[in-house]
């Protein structure tokens with residue numbers, strides 16, 4: 001094997017190091033997809049004998065293809081073991097070969113030349129028609145062969161997206177990359193992205209964050225409301241601290257702690273791969289140091305175990321378990337607890353007195369990704385988490401932790417305030433009965 005000193009951004013490492021039938025990289029402009037694919041394939045071509053097909057929907061001439069990019073990258077690294085023919089590239093040492101094809105005018109007969117392909121790079125995957133995909137997919141059939149796809153998103157139902165990302169299985173890698181993941185992103189690109197963000201947020205989401213155009217019609221939370229909250233300056237609040245804790249579901253999800261005091265959401269912490277006990281210990285530390293008035297804990301997954309440990313440690317009054325599917329406090333307006341928390345978070349973001357949320361692009365994406373509808377009683381309901389996950393490319397963990405801070409009203413009664421002759425404390429007037437009798 002030839003030694004190389006090529007630095008591929010970390011998100012693209014699996015291109016060379018892992019075996020999946022499909023590797024789908026998607027996102028907004030300038031995520032570094034084309035460069036990383038080209039660099040990875042050039043390295044691969046020097047590692048052994050491979051047939052590599054670079055395909056796109058329309059290729060009227062070789063100029064439309066990634067031929068030039070591959071040549072530029074090989075030249076850039078000073079690799080002189082490639083030979084550039086008019087319609088193909090070959091590595092003279094390994095015998096690897098790159099071929100280039102447009103799929104639009106292919107039929108199942110003349111696409112047969114792709115049968116021996118080891119890696120098929122589908123560039124601009126959003127433009128591939130269903131017909132082209134249905135011909136290409138079964139043609140790439142050599143043992144161990146892979147299909148690499150680089151794409152921006154056009155519409156909700158881009159055929160490749162529907163075929164692969166919506167039903168991603170264990171042999172399908174789906175990775176989102178945006179310009180801020182690209183370590184080589186130029187200052188001009190950042191300038192253009194931020195200018196677009198300031199001028200038209202919907203365009204920004206589509207062009208720079210890779211959101212499909214049709215999304216957004218029925219979104220619960222408006223981008224402008226979150227952006228406004230990013231800009232407001234409250235900075236301190238004496239309201240009681242409420243922490244929302246969303247617990248990781250699968251290996252790729254994160255556990256998120258979100259800290260809010262009244263009109264000020266000031267901290268979001270993320271953790272991965274914490275065991276139930278680790279998590280309970282972390283929360284015990286948070287309780288001791290930050291003195292939250294309430295911690296609302298997602299009871300799903302391992303949440304129930306964490307809750308039991310904390311209750312056992314005597315924190316039952318501070319920590320409340322929240323079941324997203326349970327009945328809303330106001331069940332005339334909300335189909336379930338989850339819809340209620342998201343609905344209240346939305347009202348909070350819109351509130352006239354102004355609220356502040358710590359700036360966080362992932363939280364923005366999470367919050368603005370959820371579609372709403374109404375049931376036959378006119379109550380707010382949200383689309384399923386699986387659907388959101390498919391669209392977002394990950395679970396909206398940060399937003400879930402944030403909305404959990406709205407699970408129940410929390411009043412400031414650090415010193416118990418007695419009211420009325422009966423000496424009732426204010427909080428008990430608003431208490432909601434939960435399973436633990438509180």
Ligand SMILES: Nc1ncnc2c1ncn2[C@@H]1O[C@H](COP(=O)(O)OP(=O)(O)OP(=O)(O)O)[C@@H](O)[C@H]1O
Pocket residue numbers: 007028029030031032033034035036039152182184185186
């Ligand atoms: N390895 C690299 N070395 C130097 N510059 C790079 C590298 N990777 C990316 N870039 C820079 O980042 C820019 C965007 O990368 P690239 O074109 O690969 O992104 P993309 O995700 O394919 O974008 P688009 O969706 O617009 O096609 C490039 O034009 C280049 O300037």
Ligand SMILES: [Mg+2]
Pocket residue numbers: 033034035150
């Ligand atoms: Mg590109």
